[in-house]
Amino acid sequence: MNQKVEKVAGYDVERIRQDFPVLDQQVHGKQLVYLDNAATSQKPTAVIDSLVEYYQNDNANIHRGVHTLSERATLSYENARKTVQRFLNAESEKEIVFARGATEAINLVANAFAQKISTGDEVLITAMEHHSNIVPWQMLCEKTGAELKVAPINEQGELILEEFEKLISKNTKFAAISHMSNALGTINPIKQMIELLHQHNIPVLVDGAQAIPHISVDVQALDCEFYVFSGHKLYAPTGIGALYGKMEQLEQMAPYQGGGDMISAVTFDKTVYNKVPYKFEAGTPNIAGTIGLGAAIDYVNNIGIDAIAAHEDSLLSYATEQAKRINKLRVIGTAKNKGAILSFVLEGIHPHDIGTMMDHQGIAVRAGHHCAMPVMDFFGVPATARASFAMYNTHQEVDALMAGIENLIEMFG
Amino acid sequence: MLDDLRDLYQEVIFDHNRNPRNFRAMDDADRQIDGFNPLCGDRLTLFIKFLDGKISDASFQGQGCAISTASASLMTDIVKGLTEDEAQRLFTLFHKMATGEHVEMDELGKLAVLAGVCEYPARVKCATLPWHTLDALLQGSEEPVTTE
Numbered sequence: 001m002n003q004k005v006e007k008v009a010g011y012d013v014e015r016i017r018q019d020f021p022v023l024d025q026q027v028h029g030k031q032l033v034y035l036d037n038a039a040t041s042q043k044p045t046a047v048i049d050s051l052v053e054y055y056q057n058d059n060a061n062i063h064r065g066v067h068t069l070s071e072r073a074t075l076s077y078e079n080a081r082k083t084v085q086r087f088l089n090a091e092s093e094k095e096i097v098f099a100r101g102a103t104e105a106i107n108l109v110a111n112a113f114a115q116k117i118s119t120g121d122e123v124l125i126t127a128m129e130h131h132s133n134i135v136p137w138q139m140l141c142e143k144t145g146a147e148l149k150v151a152p153i154n155e156q157g158e159l160i161l162e163e164f165e166k167l168i169s170k171n172t173k174f175a176a177i178s179h180m181s182n183a184l185g186t187i188n189p190i191k192q193m194i195e196l197l198h199q200h201n202i203p204v205l206v207d208g209a210q211a212i213p214h215i216s217v218d219v220q221a222l223d224c225e226f227y228v229f230s231g232h233k234l235y236a237p238t239g240i241g242a243l244y245g246k247m248e249q250l251e252q253m254a255p256y257q258g259g260g261d262m263i264s265a266v267t268f269d270k271t272v273y274n275k276v277p278y279k280f281e282a283g284t285p286n287i288a289g290t291i292g293l294g295a296a297i298d299y300v301n302n303i304g305i306d307a308i309a310a311h312e313d314s315l316l317s318y319a320t321e322q323a324k325r326i327n328k329l330r331v332i333g334t335a336k337n338k339g340a341i342l343s344f345v346l347e348g349i350h351p352h353d354i355g356t357m358m359d360h361q362g363i364a365v366r367a368g369h370h371c372a373m374p375v376m377d378f379f380g381v382p383a384t385a386r387a388s389f390a391m392y393n394t395h396q397e398v399d400a401l402m403a404g405i406e407n408l409i410e411m412f413g
Numbered sequence: 414m415l416d417d418l419r420d421l422y423q424e425v426i427f428d429h430n431r432n433p434r435n436f437r438a439m440d441d442a443d444r445q446i447d448g449f450n451p452l453c454g455d456r457l458t459l460f461i462k463f464l465d466g467k468i469s470d471a472s473f474q475g476q477g478c479a480i481s482t483a484s485a486s487l488m489t490d491i492v493k494g495l496t497e498d499e500a501q502r503l504f505t506l507f508h509k510m511a512t513g514e515h516v517e518m519d520e521l522g523k524l525a526v527l528a529g530v531c532e533y534p535a536r537v538k539c540a541t542l543p544w545h546t547l548d549a550l551l552q553g554s555e556e557p558v559t560t561e
Contacts, residue, residue, distance in 0.1 A: 028417075348431075350478035352453050353422075356536060360418050369454045382454040382476050411415045412479075413427060 006317065007395065008310045016303065017392045019044040030362030033397045033404075038182050038210060038341055038388035039366050040232045043296070047236060050295035054288050061284055063261055077287050080294030081277075084242050087297045088227060089218040095250065097243040097277040098290055102209040103132040105228035105243035106176070108280060109205055110136035112253035113174055119145030121173040124202075126151045126159050126188070127378060128181040131371040133207045137176055146173070153378065157184035157333040165196055172197075175204045179211035183372040183384070184333030185316075185341030187211070194224050203249065209233060209241075213390065214312060214339045216305045225249050231289065235391075236296035240289030243280075250276040257282040300391075308391045312340035315389040319398045326402065328409055332384050340389035343370075346405070349412050351383040357408040358385070363401060420529035421536070422479065429483035434490050435472040442472075447557040448546030450538055455481050459489075459546045468492050468500060478539050480530060485543035487523055497551050504548045511540050 017023055020042045025032050034042060054076065060069035062077050078093075085093040099105040117123070123137045127150050141148045149172070151164035168175075175197050180187045190206055197204050205226035208217060212229040219227050226249070230241040245253075255262055255273055259282035265272040273279045300308065319342050323329050328347040346354060355367030366386045369376045376383060387401055439445070439460035449456045457475030461468055471489040488507075492500045507524055509516045513531035521528075530540045538560045549558040 350476075350482075352455075352478035352536070352539060353480070356421070356533060357415060357418060360415060368452065373454070376454065382456070407415055411418070411422070 006314050008307065008314055011307055011311045013311065013392065013394050017394075019046065019299075020392050021045060021048075023392060027362040027364070028360050033363040033400045035387040035389065035393065035397065035401060036364045036366045037213075037390035037393075038233070038370075038386065040238065041213060041235050041390050042392070043235055043237065043292075044299050046299045047292050047295045051237065051288050051292050054291050059288075062287055063278070073287055076291045076294075077285075080290045083294040083297050084244075087217075087301070088242075088244050089220055090244050091220060092247060094276055095244055095247055097245065097250070097280045098285055099228075099241050099243050099280075100239050100286070101230035101232070101241035102207060102228045103136075103230075105226075105241055106133055106205065106207065107136045108243060108256040109226050109228075109245070109253075110140045111256055113203075114140045114143050115254055117144045117146045117173050120171060121146040122149050122169065122171045123147070124149045124151065124164075124167055124172050124175040124177075124197075126164070126177055127153045128157065128159065128184060128186060128188075128372070128375055129176070129178050130182050130207065130209065131373070132209070133176050133178060133205075134374070137174075147171075150374075153186075153375075156335050157181065157186045157375075157379075158335045158337075159186070159188055159193075161189065161192070164193065168196060168200055168202065170200070172200060172202050175202050176207065177204065178207045178209075179217075180208075180214065180339045181333070181372070181375070182210045182341070183343055183370040183375045183386070184335065185338040185343065185388075186333060186335035187215070187337040187339055189337075190224070191222055194222055198223065210339065210341075213300070214305075214309050216309075219244050231293040231296060234293075234296055235299060236293040237286075237289045240286045240293050242293070247276065250280070253280075255279050255282070259283045261285075303391065311391060312389050312393075315393055315395065315398060316340045316342065318395055319387065319389075319401065322398060322402045326405055326409070329405065332379050332381065341386060342388070343384045343386045345381050345384050346409065349408070351385040353412070354385040354405075354408060357411065358401075358404050361400075361404045361407065363404045365401075421533055423526045423529070425523075425526045426479055426483040429486040430479035433473075433482050433486040435486065436474065437472050438474055439470065439472045442470075444550050446546055446550045446555060448475075448542050448549075448559075449557055450477075450481075450542050450560045452538070452560070453478070455539065455542055457481070457485055457543060457546065459485075459543065459550055461547075461550055466496055468495050468497070473543065477542070478536075480527070480536055480539040481542050484527055484540045487527070488543045488547065491522060491524060492547065500547065501551055504544050504551075507544050508541060511537050 058072040060073040062074040203225040208229040227244040232238040262282040332343040351367035442460035455477035462470040
């Protein structure tokens, strides 16, 4: 490293790496450098063990057996709900609904609000949303005749707050905004945005899928009506995530799916729905995954989300600085307030070729549109390559990334 | 250190990527059609002109990776002078080669430089996108083609 590196004092990244067995392997004969964390993060042994322990000792269905295993499984499942509640600082664990991920959680809310929205109403989103926070709202608009309004971004990839404010009107009935952009890394001023929306009594959903592993979240301080995230970006298994909703909102909302566990009484004439949150959790849920999510949050808490954020910020600053030395490289997304994502294009080299050539050097980066095609259109690129950092990445890996990029530029000639 | 990638990225491919042949719009094309790979965002428009039952001219425009650009460049070169049946047959052969089935390489001529792609499952669609687009055009379709 030929430049001063601001490392975080007391942060022992080498010890953390030992908790992630997948990192210790070679790909194409090179040490794996995993920089695709914005797509999904790797899992620590504590999470993997929690799944094995559950299946080896406690596996049973929840909320319905009087036998010991069912009681244990139920207890572990409900403990995970409390862990999520504390992690988000929700007022009650009943405000936490488990879902497959952020996508399902958004669909759950969009589905419920479709009954409250009609022709002439508007739903407000931003131009940097992931497809999962665009398409459910488009579907809602199609169903209800409402109009989708999109707040624009500037050349740095930041939301233009004045334009966002201008789009708020008496017709706005819902807003869905990303906490942090997966394609650009931009962190939105969501507290301020929520305050603006609340001046007009507009309920807000915050898509926290990218923010959750990087930013400490306090839903009571934010005062948002809904906050959603996926576990797998937070070192938990895939297929589990959570919806936080204010109790007053959840109580008014129609169930998402019908089935077992979401009812309190069923006859062929009528069904009485279960209470919140169970009314939104039809069928046997991902019990193991939920327990894994609890274990992942415990693991993150143990290291400290602020310490993790400081480490990742240090990696991002270093990478951004190093990237300046490569002439053909252009960073896409240069917001002042940014999470640990470096999206870039190389002059004359398509991101897919970058992806393959980096993989050959053992370096996993994402190449593509990152499920944010409107963002790609805005910047006039078909796709970008994206390196995204997590708690276990090192400054040496940033060096490997830059060397890898220089190698492929040389090969392309 | 990237030498083992030379099976995929042969010099011919870099050459066609830097200077793609037939990379132009064709105002008097008999048929044109769009091809799109939604997974990676690659897109191209293919233009074909026929004369006396044969493909008399072929060109393309669009944006894609080196593999898809080189594939479109080579394809538009090689199909000129072929009948529709001959072009269809070449599509079948190319598809087999790209997906790792055994084919007589001699029949593929210059296209053989793309044989390495079968070792890269994530990249097969890059090489076959122009060919799927041609196939759809020859079948008389006007709808955009997607590889998904």
